[in-house]
Amino acid sequence: FLCEAHCNELVNQILSEPPGINTLKLFDDLSNAICVYADCIKFIAENAPNDKIARAAIVCNSNAHEFVEKLNTNVDLYRAIKAVADSSETFSSLNSEDITALRSFLHDMDLSGIHLPDEIRNSYVQHMSEIATAGNNFLQLGQKPVLIKFDDAPRALHNYKSIMKENHNKKVEFIELHGPGSDHVMTDVREFAFRNYHAFDQDKENELMNLLG
Numbered sequence: 001f002l003c004e005a006h007c008n009e010l011v012n013q014i015l016s017e018p019p020g021i022n023t024l025k026l027f028d029d030l031s032n033a034i035c036v037y038a039d040c041i042k043f044i045a046e047n048a049p050n051d052k053i054a055r056a057a058i059v060c061n062s063n064a065h066e067f068v069e070k071l072n073t074n075v076d077l078y079r080a081i082k083a084v085a086d087s088s089e090t091f092s093s094l095n096s097e098d099i100t101a102l103r104s105f106l107h108d109m110d111l112s113g114i115h116l117p118d119e120i121r122n123s124y125v126q127h128m129s130e131i132a133t134a135g136n137n138f139l140q141l142g143q144k145p146v147l148i149k150f151d152d153a154p155r156a157l158h159n160y161k162s163i164m165k166e167n168h169n170k171k172v173e174f175i176e177l178h179g180p181g182s183d184h185v186m187t188d189v190r191e192f193a194f195r196n197y198h199a200f201d202q203d204k205e206n207e208l209m210n211l212l213g
Helices: 004-018 022-046 051-072 075-086 088-092 096-109 118-143 189-199 204-210
Strands: 144-149 162-167 172-177
Touching: 004 022, 004 051, 004 075, 022 051, 022 075, 022 096, 051 096, 051 118, 075 088, 075 096, 118 204, 144 189, 172 189
Parallel strands: none
Antiparallel strands: 144 172, 162 172
């Protein structure tokens, strides 16, 4: 993803110098770079002008999540930040905000299983990647418009964007429904849009069960 190169530069800098106060500063810079990127991606995903951009943002978010898990299970990074905590000389020079940040970094890495044997830790990273992928697939399905046959839709919806698709070897026109229509002035149209937009979808059900499983 976009900020990965910058993050990798910070990682290399952390690992290239002796652990100390600057190690904590670089960790903070690394965390900030990821958070700024993640916040931007979340904003784009929730406020995208179209579904294509929203789905791209969701993929970026999934990739960033996977990258963070790899950082949190990087043994060399853990040793560097742990050395800062274990050094009485360095630790005594930290202020309260530094200590809070230091403990937060260690806590996040502990939660990611940094203390586990290599094989189990790698398995954890793999499982987290699979969970992120399943969640990404589910979110992408949630961004897809619901298709309704043009002839089945109320006349008030006929000015909505429509597409032609193959249906039983025939070209059929479908209306794209991008929301439950709660802002429509006509009650019957709102009800029709709500029922169809929130109707059961087998693909979404399958991805949800895959995510929960």
